[in-house]
Amino acid sequence: MCPRAERSGRARALAVPAAQGVDRVLITRARLRRRIRELAAQLSEDYAGGEVVCVGALNGVICFLADLMRELSVPAPVELVHVDRFLEGGSHTVDMPNQFREGLRGRDVLIVEDIVDTGVTLRALVDKVRAEAPATLKICALLDKPAHRQAEVHLDYVGFSIPPVFVVGYGLDYEGFYRNLPFVGVVDSAVWPPALLERPKSGSNLD
Numbered sequence: 001m002c003p004r005a006e007r008s009g010r011a012r013a014l015a016v017p018a019a020q021g022v023d024r025v026l027i028t029r030a031r032l033r034r035r036i037r038e039l040a041a042q043l044s045e046d047y048a049g050g051e052v053v054c055v056g057a058l059n060g061v062i063c064f065l066a067d068l069m070r071e072l073s074v075p076a077p078v079e080l081v082h083v084d085r086f087l088e089g090g091s092h093t094v095d096m097p098n099q100f101r102e103g104l105r106g107r108d109v110l111i112v113e114d115i116v117d118t119g120v121t122l123r124a125l126v127d128k129v130r131a132e133a134p135a136t137l138k139i140c141a142l143l144d145k146p147a148h149r150q151a152e153v154h155l156d157y158v159g160f161s162i163p164p165v166f167v168v169g170y171g172l173d174y175e176g177f178y179r180n181l182p183f184v185g186v187v188d189s190a191v192w193p194p195a196l197l198e199r200p201k202s203g204s205n206l207d
């Protein structure tokens with residue numbers, strides 16, 4: 001697409017009421033679609049002849065998981081996990097209260113993540129899945145923000161590596177809004193992460 005057409009496409013994407021407050025488009029709908037097709041092609045090749053159980057953490061993963069799984073050519077049962085994150089005694093902790101419904105023991109499991117920032121959430125999810133003794137475990141993240149990494153995690157598949165900005169859209173929210181945007185945008189004014197993380201434990205599900 002020529003730069004002028006792309007610029008006007010981005011301006012149109014930001015003009016809808018649901019995008020009010022979003023400062024710029026970081027990843028367009030078209031780029032997301034293209035990259036997700038590439039990831040799915042790679043995954044379908046890597047898991048060819050078998051199946052892959054996709055484990056996603058709610059709610060941010062909804063758009064990515066829905067689009068990715070529909071592009072996979074191998075059988076792909078899905079398991080969804082609720083994640084509560086809080087700041088406790090100055091450190092970032094994660095709680096995943098629900099049990100897996102799919103038995104993961106001995107199966108090929110793929111954690112599908114929307115975004116990896118500090119890596120603390122993913123680390124907790126990896127530990128929870130590992131405790132089920134899967135045959136293999138790999139990780140596919142749509143967005144990787146390596147600048148803030150605190151926990152060691154290895155990402156096997158990455159959609160886009162992005163700078164340390166606060167992004168919304170395509171499943172990612174700010175105060176519950178913007179999840180339904182079809183692109184990934186930047187809210188420059190968002191206070192992230194301290195003000196959001198320091199909410200009281202009850203009702204502090206950030207995602």
Ligand code: 5GP
Pocket residue numbers: 060114115116117118119120121122165166167168172173174206207
């Ligand atoms: P981590 O534990 O890696 O720091 O954070 C992972 C979770 O924090 C993500 O699942 C997401 O809920 C939230 N998060 C991290 N960075 C962003 C961001 O830029 N935008 C939004 N909306 N959420 C983010």
